[in-house]
Amino acid sequence: MSDKNPLYGLPEEHQAIREAVRGLCYAKIAPHAAEVDDQARYPQEAHNALVEADFHAPHVPELYGGVGADALATCIVIEEVARACMSSSLIVAGNKLGSMPLLLAGSEDLKHRYLTKLAEGEGFCYALSEPEAGSDAASMKTRAVRDGDSWVLNGVKRWISNAGVGAYYTVLAVTDPDLPLRQRSKGISAFVVEKSDAGVSFGAPERKLGIKGSPTREVYFDNVRIPGDRMIGAEGTGFETAMRTLDHTRVTIAAQAVGVAQGALDYALLYAQERRQFGKPIAEFQGLQFMLADMGMKVEAARQLTYAAAGRSERSEQDLTFFGAAAKCFASDVAMEVTVNAVQVLGGYGYTKDYPLERMMRDAKITQIYEGTNQVQRIVMARQLLSGIQSQL
Structure with missing residues (x-):
């Protein structure tokens, strides 16, 4: 997203968050992603790095010892971590999911008692x-x-x-x-x-x-x-609190989906420019270019919808239920399509564990299932549309 357009560009503080999280992921999370998947072990390195940088639960308000990141900033954190390692992004997303009911309906005593511990690094x-x-x-x-x-x-x-x-x-x-x-x-x-x-x-x-x-x-x-x-x-x-919680946290699943899709696209783009067949990089073949173009287009569309939903989450707008379901459903469908196509770009290599794309493809699938299957999301969206609860842009 360009920062030149005041309406659609990310504010400088959000861009700074993206850069900080991306740097942390590059240094301390991505190097362990394949091993974490292969050994099916908790990503303790990522946990430690996220806690140390206050990115493990950025949504916790300052009143309770957190950094008070808004919904969009939290989505950016999750997106960037998922771009490197989907399993690690569940540390951040899970903490928001588990603690959101307290933020929505908990007493002040309960919030102070548990959100402060979450801000200190305890998981929810x-x-x-x-x-x-x-x-x-x-x-x-x-x-x-x-x-x-x-x-x-x-x-x-x-x-x-x-x-x-x-x-x-x-x-x-x-x-x-x-x-x-x-x-x-x-x-x-x-x-x-x-x-x-x-x-x-x-x-x-x-x-x-x-x-x-x-x-x-x-x-x-x-x-x-x-x-x-x-x-x-x-x-x-x-x-009621549980359903309101999901309205907010489905947006974080959309952010996960955008992140893993972007990670797969990034790798496919690099590979396509380096892999040579018939005497030239495969990126020069129009059939592959069309595939890459569709992947990039859909990832950006998913990102824009996710960020729009994050804004509605932050403001708790009336049409959040529609936008949360739409962002989760669309972005996760895109993530599945893009990761499958990224494997295709690498051909046989994409099908092996020597490259990260088969892991990304497997990881992407869950975004179509948890926090409400995409079939359920379509039911939710239809009900919202039929009841007239959707903003007229």
Whole structure:
């Protein structure tokens, strides 16, 4: 994006953030990306570097010890980290996802207690999905039963990113199971659960296609007793808070998708100019040029939509639900297409682990699935359009 246009150009401070994160990624994250994927291990080097530079949770307000980055700046951080290593970008994106419910609905005491620890480097996770409650999250079975001034949690959560690494978990649980089916979402509440709470345990890491450096585990709650002041918002408002959270954090998934797509395009461009066939660089063949042009065009379109959605997230505008779903859906579809085509540019070499593109292609796939499949995003967008909630630009 050009900085010459005051309407569409990034402000200087955002450009500076991009340059700083890109430099950090080049020096301390990218060199470990292949090994992290190959060994399916947590990217501790990236974690340490991001915490040291205050990029691990840039969204935390200054009031709670954070740097107070806006939604666009946070997206830029995630985009740049994903450009180097998708697994590492989940450190930043996961921290925002896990802590966003506190920012939206938590008491000041709860915010001070946990966001300050997040700003210091402790990780936050988001526990919504269950074995039988994925897209239909309101069908969750995890229960929280009041016992005096405490709540006792029992149940299991599945597909929890960075589970076992993160210190804190936003957990959604049913607190009123007797509501009619149509009102069941009104009987769900949100809580902060600590990894150290008695009765919390974790399953084995999932064996995944991509993002292998971000551990995905089940989280088990066996009579986990937590104080009542760890409820996020009022009783029965947890599901609403969870959905509002996703409106904001789907934009970060779009940023991940833009980042991995840009990383794949960058590598394909370099390769196409160096690889020679029939006596000249393959970049001189028109068929390949058209492929590269389409890749670049779509990555930039995804970036512009993502940044537009980030602006709406920052302002909590009425049409955020549409823009968050649109950015996530479009950018992730672009990421999948671009990474597949980047592998094609390298031919047989792209299919091997000696080059980063097969990893990027595998990593990109998850952006079409988590935080709501792209089929669900299209349902969300259609409902918003039919209800008239979309800005008229």
